[in-house]
Amino acid sequence: MKTFPMGGVHPSENKLSCGKPVEVLPLPETVMIPLAQHIGAPAVAKVAKGDKVLTGQLIAEAGSFMSANIHSPVSGTVAAVDMQPNGQGLRQMMITIKREGDEWAEGIDRSETLVKECSLSAEQIIAKIKDAGIVGMGGATFPTHVKLSVPPGKKADALIINGVECEPYLTSDHRTMLEHGEELLVGVSILMKAIGVDRAFIGIENNKPDAIAHLSKLVKEYHGVEVVPLKVRYPQGGEKQLIAAVTGRQVPPPPALPIDVGAVVCNASTTLAVYYAVQKNKPLIERVVTITGKSVKEPKNLLTRMGTPIQSLIDAAGGLPADAGKVINGGPMMGRAMVNLASPVTKGCSGITVLSGRDAVRREASQCIKCAKCVAACPMGLEPYYLSKMTQKKNWDELEAQMITSCIECGCCQSTCPSYLPLLDWIRLGKQSVMGIIRQRAAAAAPKK
Structure with missing residues (x-):
C-alpha cells in the first residue's frame, strides 16, 4: 500500500468522534470574525460599528492577491471593529457582530438539491472561489484562488484531494467525506476544470475504510477520478508527503511548490466549500469542527x-472536563495551546482537542543523547537537533543554509525525542526568524517606486 518514503511516526490515533454524525451547533448570540484568518495580507473591513449585515454578506475584502474575502456568518448589527485577543491571547483586528435572527443575503442557494453540471469557464470558477x-x-x-492560479510556464497534470486527516483525534474531514460524498466529487470535477487536468486522486488513509468504500462506489460516475488508499503514517497529510505517496514525485526544497511537479493539492473540506461556492453561491461562513478528547x-x-466562541463547542460536548490540562486549537501534533476560550472558530479550525492528565503535561527536558531519532523521524530530511541548537545560538545564516524553511512543523521530531527536548518550539522560532530575514532582504532588493 502506498505511502511517502522518508521519516514519519505512528502516534495513537484516538479518533474518538469518527462514528459521530455531524450535528449543527446552535447559532451564538455574538460572533467575532478575525480579519487575518488566512495566509497573506489581512482582509480590509468594509463595515463599521452600527451597520446592519446579512448572513453571507461581504464584510471584509481581500487586502491583496494573497489574501481572502470574509463574509458575515450571521445577520445582525456590527457591534465593533477593533482589536480582540485570539486563542493564544494575542490581540488582532476583529469584527464583532451581535446576532439578530438569521436572514441570508440574496442569491445564495440554501437547498440540498445536488447541482452537478458546471458551465463556467476556468477563469469564472476561480473568480467565484x-x-x-x-x-x-x-x-x-492558503487562499484557494491563488493555489488554482497556475503561474505562466507551469502546468498541472494532476489534482490531489487530501482526505488523509492524519492528525490524531480529528475527524471533520472523515465525516465530510462520508456525509457529503456526492457534493465533494462535484467539487473535484470543478477543481479539475479550473486547473485544466483530466486526472484526480483522492488520498485516504486505510484507517477510514468506510470513507474509502463510500467514495470508491460514488467515483465510478466521475471520469478520471480515483480513490487511493494509503498506509497510515503521520504526517501523510502534508502536501509534499501526500504528493510523494500518491504520485511518487518529490517536490524540491523551497521555494519550489507542488505545481513544480505538476500537482495541485486541495483538502477534502476545502473541496466541499468549492462546490457550495461555485454551484450554490455560498461563501465560506461555516465548517465542520471536531471537539474531542x-x-x-x-x-x-x-x-x-465562523466566529463562534470556542467555549460554545466545548459546552455542546458536555463542558470542559474537571481534569482538563490543556485545550488545543487543532490536534496534539501540530495544534496550538489556547489561553482564551472566548476566541472564535476560524476558517482553518478543523478541531479542538482537550488533553487531560499526563497527556497535557510536558515532560522535563534533559540533555540530548545524540540518538538521532529526530533525524530518522523527520519527513523532510532535516536535522532537528541541529536546527534547534543553531536557533538557540541565533545562527540565522547556518539555519538558512540548513533549509530550516523546509520544516513543515509536523512535530515528529519532538514526539520521538527520548530527552523530551522542545525541538519543535525552537525550530518554529528559528524558521520564523529566518523567513523574516528573507522577506527583509527581498524588500531591500526590490526596485524602488
Whole structure:
C-alpha cells in the first residue's frame, strides 16, 4: 500500500468522534470574525460599528492577491471593529457582530438539491472561489484562488484531494467525506476544470475504510477520478508527503511548490466549500469542527459558523472536563495551546482537542543523547537537533543554509525525542526568524517606486 518514503511516526490515533454524525451547533448570540484568518495580507473591513449585515454578506475584502474575502456568518448589527485577543491571547483586528435572527443575503442557494453540471469557464470558477473567500481548511489557510492560479510556464497534470486527516483525534474531514460524498466529487470535477487536468486522486488513509468504500462506489460516475488508499503514517497529510505517496514525485526544497511537479493539492473540506461556492453561491461562513478528547463527555463533529466562541463547542460536548490540562486549537501534533476560550472558530479550525492528565503535561527536558531519532523521524530530511541548537545560538545564516524553511512543523521530531527536548518550539522560532530575514532582504532588493 502506498505511502511517502522518508521519516514519519505512528502516534495513537484516538479518533474518538469518527462514528459521530455531524450535528449543527446552535447559532451564538455574538460572533467575532478575525480579519487575518488566512495566509497573506489581512482582509480590509468594509463595515463599521452600527451597520446592519446579512448572513453571507461581504464584510471584509481581500487586502491583496494573497489574501481572502470574509463574509458575515450571521445577520445582525456590527457591534465593533477593533482589536480582540485570539486563542493564544494575542490581540488582532476583529469584527464583532451581535446576532439578530438569521436572514441570508440574496442569491445564495440554501437547498440540498445536488447541482452537478458546471458551465463556467476556468477563469469564472476561480473568480467565484475568490469571491467566496475560500482558503485551505486543513489548517494551512492558503487562499484557494491563488493555489488554482497556475503561474505562466507551469502546468498541472494532476489534482490531489487530501482526505488523509492524519492528525490524531480529528475527524471533520472523515465525516465530510462520508456525509457529503456526492457534493465533494462535484467539487473535484470543478477543481479539475479550473486547473485544466483530466486526472484526480483522492488520498485516504486505510484507517477510514468506510470513507474509502463510500467514495470508491460514488467515483465510478466521475471520469478520471480515483480513490487511493494509503498506509497510515503521520504526517501523510502534508502536501509534499501526500504528493510523494500518491504520485511518487518529490517536490524540491523551497521555494519550489507542488505545481513544480505538476500537482495541485486541495483538502477534502476545502473541496466541499468549492462546490457550495461555485454551484450554490455560498461563501465560506461555516465548517465542520471536531471537539474531542479522552475526558470530553461527548466527542462530536459540529457544523459551526465562523466566529463562534470556542467555549460554545466545548459546552455542546458536555463542558470542559474537571481534569482538563490543556485545550488545543487543532490536534496534539501540530495544534496550538489556547489561553482564551472566548476566541472564535476560524476558517482553518478543523478541531479542538482537550488533553487531560499526563497527556497535557510536558515532560522535563534533559540533555540530548545524540540518538538521532529526530533525524530518522523527520519527513523532510532535516536535522532537528541541529536546527534547534543553531536557533538557540541565533545562527540565522547556518539555519538558512540548513533549509530550516523546509520544516513543515509536523512535530515528529519532538514526539520521538527520548530527552523530551522542545525541538519543535525552537525550530518554529528559528524558521520564523529566518523567513523574516528573507522577506527583509527581498524588500531591500526590490526596485524602488
